[in-house]
Amino acid sequence: MTQTLQERRSPLPSSPDIDLFELYRRMRVLRRMDEVLAELVAERLITGPMHLGIGQEAAGIGATAALRPGDMVTATHRPHAQYVGLGLPLGRTFAEMMGRVDGQCGGRGGHMLIADAEHGLLAPSGIVGHSLLFAVGHGLAQKRAGQGAVTLCVTGDGAVNSGAFNESLNMAALWRLPVVVLVENNGYGLSVRLDRHSHQTELYRRAAGYGIPGEVVDGNDVEAVHQAVSAAVARARDGQGPVLVEALTFRNNGFSSSDRGGYRDPDEGAGVTDPLELAARRLRERGASVEELAEIDRLAAVEIDEAVAFAKASPWPDTEALFEYAAKWDEGARR
Amino acid sequence: MTQTLQERRSPLPSSPDIDLFELYRRMRVLRRMDEVLAELVAERLITGPMHLGIGQEAAGIGATAALRPGDMVTATHRPHAQYVGLGLPLGRTFAEMMGRVDGQCGGRGGHMLIADAEHGLLAPSGIVGHSLLFAVGHGLAQKRAGQGAVTLCVTGDGAVNSGAFNESLNMAALWRLPVVVLVENNGYGLSVRLDRHSHQTELYRRAAGYGIPGEVVDGNDVEAVHQAVSAAVARARDGQGPVLVEALTFRNNGFSSSDRGGYRDPDEGAGVTDPLELAARRLRERGASVEELAEIDRLAAVEIDEAVAFAKASPWPDTEALFEYAAKWDEGARR
Amino acid sequence: MTGTTTTRMTYSQALNDALRREMAADDRVVVLGEDVAHYGGIFSVTRGLLDEFGADRVLDTPISENGIVGGAIGMAMSGLRPVVEIMYTDFLCLALDTIANGVAAFPFAFNGQVSMPIVVRTQGGAGINAGPQHSKSLEAWTAHLPGLHTVMPSSPADAKGLLTAALRSDEPVVLVEHKLLYRSEGEVPEGDHLVPLGTAEVVRPGRDATVLALSRMVPEALTAAEQLARQGLEVEVVDVRSLRPLDTATLAASARRTGRVVVAAESWVRYGPSAEIAAAVTELAFDDLRAPVVRLGSLGVPYPASPALEPSVLPNAAAIEHAVEQLVKRTA
Amino acid sequence: MTGTTTTRMTYSQALNDALRREMAADDRVVVLGEDVAHYGGIFSVTRGLLDEFGADRVLDTPISENGIVGGAIGMAMSGLRPVVEIMYTDFLCLALDTIANGVAAFPFAFNGQVSMPIVVRTQGGAGINAGPQHSKSLEAWTAHLPGLHTVMPSSPADAKGLLTAALRSDEPVVLVEHKLLYRSEGEVPEGDHLVPLGTAEVVRPGRDATVLALSRMVPEALTAAEQLARQGLEVEVVDVRSLRPLDTATLAASARRTGRVVVAAESWVRYGPSAEIAAAVTELAFDDLRAPVVRLGSLGVPYPASPALEPSVLPNAAAIEHAVEQLVKRTA
Numbered sequence A, B: 001m002t003q004t005l006q007e008r009r010s011p012l013p014s015s016p017d018i019d020l021f022e023l024y025r026r027m028r029v030l031r032r033m034d035e036v037l038a039e040l041v042a043e044r045l046i047t048g049p050m051h052l053g054i055g056q057e058a059a060g061i062g063a064t065a066a067l068r069p070g071d072m073v074t075a076t077h078r079p080h081a082q083y084v085g086l087g088l089p090l091g092r093t094f095a096e097m098m099g100r101v102d103g104q105c106g107g108r109g110g111h112m113l114i115a116d117a118e119h120g121l122l123a124p125s126g127i128v129g130h131s132l133l134f135a136v137g138h139g140l141a142q143k144r145a146g147q148g149a150v151t152l153c154v155t156g157d158g159a160v161n162s163g164a165f166n167e168s169l170n171m172a173a174l175w176r177l178p179v180v181v182l183v184e185n186n187g188y189g190l191s192v193r194l195d196r197h198s199h200q201t202e203l204y205r206r207a208a209g210y211g212i213p214g215e216v217v218d219g220n221d222v223e224a225v226h227q228a229v230s231a232a233v234a235r236a237r238d239g240q241g242p243v244l245v246e247a248l249t250f251r252n253n254g255f256s257s258s259d260r261g262g263y264r265d266p267d268e269g270a271g272v273t274d275p276l277e278l279a280a281r282r283l284r285e286r287g288a289s290v291e292e293l294a295e296i297d298r299l300a301a302v303e304i305d306e307a308v309a310f311a312k313a314s315p316w317p318d319t320e321a322l323f324e325y326a327a328k329w330d331e332g333a334r335r
Numbered sequence C, D: 001m002t003g004t005t006t007t008r009m010t011y012s013q014a015l016n017d018a019l020r021r022e023m024a025a026d027d028r029v030v031v032l033g034e035d036v037a038h039y040g041g042i043f044s045v046t047r048g049l050l051d052e053f054g055a056d057r058v059l060d061t062p063i064s065e066n067g068i069v070g071g072a073i074g075m076a077m078s079g080l081r082p083v084v085e086i087m088y089t090d091f092l093c094l095a096l097d098t099i100a101n102g103v104a105a106f107p108f109a110f111n112g113q114v115s116m117p118i119v120v121r122t123q124g125g126a127g128i129n130a131g132p133q134h135s136k137s138l139e140a141w142t143a144h145l146p147g148l149h150t151v152m153p154s155s156p157a158d159a160k161g162l163l164t165a166a167l168r169s170d171e172p173v174v175l176v177e178h179k180l181l182y183r184s185e186g187e188v189p190e191g192d193h194l195v196p197l198g199t200a201e202v203v204r205p206g207r208d209a210t211v212l213a214l215s216r217m218v219p220e221a222l223t224a225a226e227q228l229a230r231q232g233l234e235v236e237v238v239d240v241r242s243l244r245p246l247d248t249a250t251l252a253a254s255a256r257r258t259g260r261v262v263v264a265a266e267s268w269v270r271y272g273p274s275a276e277i278a279a280a281v282t283e284l285a286f287d288d289l290r291a292p293v294v295r296l297g298s299l300g301v302p303y304p305a306s307p308a309l310e311p312s313v314l315p316n317a318a319a320i321e322h323a324v325e326q327l328v329k330r331t332a
Ligand SMILES: Cc1ncc(C[n+]2csc(CCOP(=O)(O)OP(=O)(O)O)c2C)c(N)n1
Pocket: A077, A078, A126, A127, A128, A129, A155, A156, A157, A158, A159, A160, A184, A186, A188, A189, A190, A255, D034, D063, D065, D087, D091, D094
């Protein structure tokens, strides 16, 4: 018997408790995670494809911080901000990325396919467009349940041109679903620059075609994202239907671990705000001490180190278990 | 060696020569055609699915009249207006619909798949969304050829929600293709009423999301459609890129020959302008005599009767010919 | 089935009956698809459901095939049990992404954290002169995917029984109906009626040859068997019914008994379901086969619209009869 | 191939060479796909083409798989010869509508008024721990469609030869590359080099058993054959190379010679390409087969990401070796 989401979901710190300190902390954990992941890839402790989000922390962290327990998230091939933002146990998350048995999916999914039912993330997906489609289904279930839960749907600028975008936005608008679509516009769909994949580069303008609000926000300002998404979430919770929020940001690493480069202007990143630096500067302006910030950084590093240690200690999964969940009922599986 | 379109295309009367008389004549031929098709379906002389466009004549006829030789058209499962508007030899067209050997496709395609390379129509398609996708390819070829040819892409209100719509509009806008998208908005996608398939029912507003112009026109006024599409075509020819024109119209017959009905308000059609009546009234106001109009009607009936007679006299195709064009090279075909 | 009261109804009505009963029993079952609500489905399978269960259980969707299945994935993950109608198998091509990269993969990929109790009903086959874009049989495609069931009912009773089993299954099922079967009539058990997924059925016993038939080819095979009986040939007809899991035990047992096998499926032969059925049966019954398994299907061309052409590409009772005769002659 | 000058290059370079040569020879050839222009393709196959042929011959597209193939259909009808790259076979699922309902069907449906000189290059297979959405082998799907060629080169020379033949074909071709082969090296004929579509090749002669192998399983089969030669077993390895048309004559001739056949394809077994190959060979060589054809492929589960799991679902040289040994033992 399938459990309902409400039954499965453990609590997240809810929005009002999240201040810039906490947002900064999460971004720092995420940054550290991605830095360490790059090392694990280099050491071949992680072997599959890997999509980091260095430079994009504010969008993902600001957005998930607008949710409360019982809400849902859908995510993409670049899902680490959601993993951190939703509070997934990072030891298990690293273990999953390293293909170990203690990973949330026993090593089957890898870094793009980490479901964690306890934390409101059931299916990120490596197929461009899926996060949009699944959000429609979550939204339908939430609307029917009538308990004010919402779905945060994360997607990218490249995905805006997929068929799925049109199908999803139309259905979400039509059925007035409690879905907030966050477009993480990092200026590239893989190697293809925004203006080479979309004529109308102001992506929030796509919303009007569906009769829903569209907004753009500085995606490197975690408070701005948090505020914009919180407002959109409140509206959706209130039964007023979907909103599209475009967060402008910058990917400060290769598209993936196999990026050969050569398609970007080397100076492109000059002058781009680093979301962590911006948040740290603001915290300092508001009175935080250098030591307080350093302590956050240190704790983030400790948290990640512990997670990596957990993952490294985790055994490999057993091949006999492979027949669970796909094939036990299928006589054809063992051949 | 594949011929280019320009090599294959025979002339059509060009836009300036088309006055309301000629537009009315074409609509009358089309109406008569569809009425006779309904009879042929009832008599089981046509057996496959059949989608008539009674009540929608102005949109299709007004739009194709804006084209000139060398232009291209893509069409849908409801393509008869394009068949008539582009001047296809209707005897062969009826023969195709009846599955006879003299049909443009030797009876293989049926009423939704009539290519007529001589007349600028290479692939209407019964799959919702295809007309949009193919138009992108035609547009790319036309842009590359640089001879000012354009593609008229016909689609329906239901198709606006397909993935193909997003993919096509974005590519057409991005590459500034000479494509005019005509949305024949007849208020239904099969049985689903416009407001039940789209929240934003003003479909021309989807254009803004792609940064291209969108307009709405009275789709029952053939002159209005002709003007709006002519302006869009001129713009596209001039290299200024795509335009979306929404033509508001009304389907005065079942969705298809197998429509069981029951999903429409019986009074829905009350007060809707019949495009032929409107054009006839206008012609009378401008001095045409009752006799002149009656003569057009009579000639339309004669044309259709002759076409049907031709089709009825056409033999059945030979099953041996089945192996042409798909399978001659494939040893697996005969099994 | 003995002892059960039955009612005579059509294949469409039997499907409708299964949906109605399961929707009444379990309010997590939600029907969605193009034209399924106000119109009741273009083949009338969902007729009356909107009135009975309301607009939040029966949804008319926009024309967005991948979106419909993708939506169903989200619904399933949130605890619902969606039943999707994809109007024609030809349009299922538009939803294979979400089926192959989502539905079939996720229970495995997420190590059981999500289940996919999704039923995708679709409809295939030729015979109404609908041309190349509305006549295909592509069941071999979904049957190739681990993690997914693919079943094809050939009778009203099986339509009800397989759909009921699909609706109660926590694993995803693609149920492929045939457009020419919707109006066929038969006796259908009242009340609860399940046909377990993964089971073939011997629908006519015989000793001289076996016809392994799928969907609309089952009644054709029965017709052929009757004709052949007049010549004294007793043909066993097995309704394969479930392509995945494939009931190889039942199929091979029949093959071993008769030593002569014809597979009759409407789909194209090359890389079609009959290739797997022939290969699987040969693997298990090789020593008892007197000749290679014979495969019958559509000619290897797109389906032509003309009523003068379409019948000549399709297999039928006469072709089955002829194939069995030839096979018996060859192996006499 | 004897007498031709050859150069050592990788599979990627060989594909690139074929594209460059044909684009230079025929300006109707246009390359389009995701990341093919400025980046040169994620597997470097289209590298340098943008600089050499310019932006109206080499197009980076948005992420719109069905749209890319749909666009190619329009281009082909307007006289161009588009070459589409679909980055992963898994994403080909998003373009099967335009492939099945358009590309494969239209030359037939429109009775020859349009031809579809379209090449769809795609890339499949597992082995890089990329998980269930980036590792599938789905060539059986396109091979099921009449009106379409499906080919799978296993070596740099064939990569060039088959792609060149595809580019010159007026019929549409799906060319399936393998992600683990891109860096494999081999001697490739310089200048014009065509491998006719629809031809298999005996890549190693033998008399004791036949391995019919596809794509990456060809080198694995050759490795297995070398091992088996040490035990005195002479295994014939045939590169099937073309799934449609299937060169049944060459495959069956080998089966008849050796009487023992193993099919090795990476894809899932059920309803996979090996089902058709086994069935077709059995039909033609039944009387000479000493045992049923053995099929080797991936285990019937989605591809797991973990490096500890993925290898155990994949066939390899050892599995081929073992299968041949068993088969020989059984039929000694
Ligand atoms: C349907 C599909 N097509 C292509 C890909 C390959 N791919 C993965 S991510 C990506 C780019 C996505 O761009 P965007 O949405 O902007 O996300 P970003 O990587 O910039 O975060 C592409 C083309 C895919 N995974 N799925």
